[in-house]
Amino acid sequence: MALRVVSVLKRRLGGPGQKLLRSGNLLSATQHRWEKMPSSVGFPVTSRRSFSKTALIVDVDHNLGIATMKMNNPPVNSLSLELLTNFVIDLEKLENEKRCRGLIITSASPKIFSAGLDITEMYGKSSAHYAEFWKAVQELWLKLYMSNMVVIAAINGSSPAGGCLISLAGDYRIMADNPKYTIGLNETLLGIVAPFWFKDTLVNTIGNRASEHALQLGLLFSPTDALRVGIVDQVVPEDKVQDTALNVMSRWLSIPDHARQLTKTMMRKPTVDRLLKQREADIKNFVSFISRDSIQKSLHMYMKHLKERKE
Numbered sequence: 001m002a003l004r005v006v007s008v009l010k011r012r013l014g015g016p017g018q019k020l021l022r023s024g025n026l027l028s029a030t031q032h033r034w035e036k037m038p039s040s041v042g043f044p045v046t047s048r049r050s051f052s053k054t055a056l057i058v059d060v061d062h063n064l065g066i067a068t069m070k071m072n073n074p075p076v077n078s079l080s081l082e083l084l085t086n087f088v089i090d091l092e093k094l095e096n097e098k099r100c101r102g103l104i105i106t107s108a109s110p111k112i113f114s115a116g117l118d119i120t121e122m123y124g125k126s127s128a129h130y131a132e133f134w135k136a137v138q139e140l141w142l143k144l145y146m147s148n149m150v151v152i153a154a155i156n157g158s159s160p161a162g163g164c165l166i167s168l169a170g171d172y173r174i175m176a177d178n179p180k181y182t183i184g185l186n187e188t189l190l191g192i193v194a195p196f197w198f199k200d201t202l203v204n205t206i207g208n209r210a211s212e213h214a215l216q217l218g219l220l221f222s223p224t225d226a227l228r229v230g231i232v233d234q235v236v237p238e239d240k241v242q243d244t245a246l247n248v249m250s251r252w253l254s255i256p257d258h259a260r261q262l263t264k265t266m267m268r269k270p271t272v273d274r275l276l277k278q279r280e281a282d283i284k285n286f287v288s289f290i291s292r293d294s295i296q297k298s299l300h301m302y303m304k305h306l307k308e309r310k311e
């Protein structure tokens with residue numbers, strides 16, 4: 001199957017996209033190599049590099065120009081300070097790899113894409129810790145939302161709150177067709193409020209009315225409902241998520257990088273600038289909001305409820 005997908009990738013880049021690239025004299029080293037491949041054989045993986053840190057496994061296929069990043073923070077891929085920090089470091093590394101043009105984000109543990117922000121980072125800690133944690137959340141969103149790479153979320157499990165934000169920060173979302181999985185910004189269910197830039201990211205994806213409805217009620221959508229409202233772009237059988245991501249990536253990579261990147265910047269910069277203009281104030285807001293006794297109590301009760309569900 002992987003070879004078939006690679007053939008599709010080569011065919012795609014040999015089509016109109018390639019012509020566009022040639023006319024703009026924009027062929028990257030990776031694309032040159034693709035062009036030289038005879039179409040009857042699969043693309044041999046001659047250059048593959050992996051780096052794996054705590055909580056993240058990154059695999060870079062230099063021939064395809066695609067990196068796959070698997071969140072690997074059992075049991076539920078909660079976004080701890082450590083995971084957020086490593087995520088940002090690895091994103092920066094990939095961003096600096098000229099040949100890496102596409103990134104697929106997925107989970108190493110099927111069933112849970114990510115349980116969102118690690119709630120234990122948000123209660124019973126010092127103000128300095130909350131500030132550091134929030135800065136890391138901001139940093140990841142800023143890097144991901146403005147990435148020069150094509151970012152595809154291969155959502156192979158549930159994806160509440162911060163997990164949903166990571167998906168929304170990408171360019172395209174593919175979700176596994178399993179009614180047990182849900183996705184959405186469910187902050188209000190925890191007694192907390194999605195910050196304005198979480199909200200903006202959702203509004204940019206599904207529009208104002210649908211966002212207001214989803215945010216006020218803290219809706220967690222099944223894959224079918226997520227597709228209907230536009231939170232995800234495609235729902236496919238569970239075992240087809242990765243191959244579909246590669247296929248979709250080939251379509252996006254057939255567009256000349258500079259044109260696609262400038263378009264992405266044009267669409268997203270105003271949203272990013274809103275946070276950049278008030279980044280420190282947003283951190284202060286978070287620290288003062290999360291430190292409130294009532295909020296600490298809500299988070300504590302929510303964690304208790306999560307644990308009691310199992311008993």
Ligand SMILES: CC/C=C\C/C=C\CCCC/C=C/C(=O)SCCNC(=O)CCNC(=O)[C@H](O)C(C)(C)COP(=O)(O)OP(=O)(O)OC[C@H]1O[C@@H](n2cnc3c(N)ncnc32)[C@H](O)[C@@H]1OP(=O)(O)O
Nearest residue numbers: 078115116117118119120160161162192193286289306307
């Ligand atoms: C005015 C406003 C100004 C500023 C804004 C201020 C603040 C608000 C901003 C905050 C934005 C918040 C974003 C978030 O992401 S909050 C996190 C939201 N996440 C959730 O609600 C998901 C909770 N988890 C679940 O629903 C389930 O765990 C899940 C993911 C469906 C998996 O289910 P299952 O496989 O059955 O696993 P368990 O529930 O048994 O969980 C296993 C284990 O993990 C612990 N856990 C789960 N989720 C989290 C989490 N997010 N953080 C930390 N720990 C988590 C769970 O308690 C279990 O622990 P145990 O010790 O019992 O094994």
